Amino acid sequence: MTRPATPSWLRQQERSNLAILRLMVWISLTFGRAIGRVVLYGITAYYVLFAPRARHFSREYLHRALGRWAEWSDGFRHVFSFASTIHDRIYLLNDRFDLFDIEVIGADPVHELAAAQTGAVLIGAHLGSFEVLRAVGRGRAGLKVAMLMYEENARKINATLEAINPAATQDIISLGRMESMLEARDKLDQGYLVGILADRSLSDDPTVDCEFLGEMAPFPVGPFRLAAMLRRPVFFMTGLYLGGNHYRIHFEALADFTDTPRSERDAAIRAAQQHYADRLSHYCRLAPYNWFNFFDFWQKK
Template identity: 65%
Template sequence: MKPAQPPQWMRQRERSHPGALRFMVWISLTLGRPIGRLVLRFVALYFVLFSPQARRAGRDYLRRALGRAPTWSDGYRHVFSFASTVHDRVYLLNDRFDLFDITFVGDQALHDALKRHPGALLLGAHLGSFEVLRAMAHVRARVPLAMMMYEENARKINAILHAINPGAQQDVVGLGHPDSMLKARDKLDAGYLVGLLADRSLANDSTAECMFLGAPARFALGPWRMAAMLRRPVFFMAGLYLGGNRYELRFEQLADFSTVERSGRDAAIAQAMQAYADRLSELCRRAPYNWFNFFDFWHRT
């Protein structure tokens, strides 16, 4: 049997370079965020001009999110928003939360859930900034945080972390191993928030179809099956970038599998997945330049 082909997002060439990243970190920490953002405008322009495949995919997404044909400036703003969230990691990973105006929405419901049961699953997307979640995990609530991700992604993230701040530590649980769910369970039992970005999948992942931005799209089933087996509450998470130094960190409960019997799991999973896709659609329309999947999401091959 012919092995399954990796999805498009895994086949796209990585365009970042550690040397360039370290140079950008030096500019940002030495000359300050305003100068760093000035340089960032030229970086964003470069990617808009010389990444035609990503540009086409971005236009398809923006057409759905904006409800109109996107302009060239829409495409540039989309890329610049992505570059801004990557750039702000320099400060967030160095605990410079004082530089940002962060609004919290729905975090009280998450705190209440943690009081009833240790640990919760946070299912997000490539929407806005995940690093801004550190503002709650390390400053506001002092809740330990672990991230589940594929090992190749973990390797790239660790390289970025080392370039930005050699002392920064990312608690990562690798996906795709027989003991991945057991390690996630141990983190949850210890009171951790365990985060996972649920809008991408691997070639061999089982998927289910949901309506997303007005059209059918396929999302990975694995995160939801894990949540059901671990019998945990699931919250949607998003760190929306609102421009300048403003972020909105949002939490909304999608499901509580601690109360779902085994016979009702499939129906509960389907309902939770569509709720996830609905919430993602809503936020993509509200903050359209925040979704950073620059590949053909609806017709992925």
């Protein structure tokens, strides 16, 4: 187990994410989705041309996911997919489900836990759109979703989105506070699905190396330790962007810490992390332009 230096994704402070988000808010509300998607091509070209570090790390990831040399067009598709999910977030937050074709796979066990007021932990990644799940949850009775986020990112995103739909901020739990786990437990006791992304860490988060896309890479322990302490079933979740207005949400059972003895917890967490990395590898290969990695994830530099 290691404690890495401040990761490059945090040093970059999600610059591209927030910049694209703010611009897309204005374009989307002013001109609508069709015009906004035209503008996305210009925004994507700008980032591909003038963000050389992001372009380099995008190509390194795509080489692994595609199993071949990544061309310039692959990098463009990667950034365009990223921008598209951010653009669509504006409409999803405003319950404009009529604009989208959303398919859901493997949700029956999750619905059963929600209906029984048991709740479950959803562990995802920066893969596709987590917002599409939260949006679908708001539109379906009995499926409520709360999101655990790093406090600084939650503050920035909430500040940007509050002008669009203030209700969208109410189901976000900020990480890094003593009350975070208690708030998550309370949500679970109310039948919520509590989601957290587990493919990035803060500087003081312990990590372990897992095999991912054919090579060892560091993954944070915190999300899995939290799930184990909450003693809940854990599902891998991703909302893949398939182009146009199409999304496909996948749920897969990942682990169940409900009855895990304390003496076996560390081994169960380690097994769950590798299972998570395996499923993330699978979906990165299935939909390679969906994992929004624009930094040195394998820490080779």
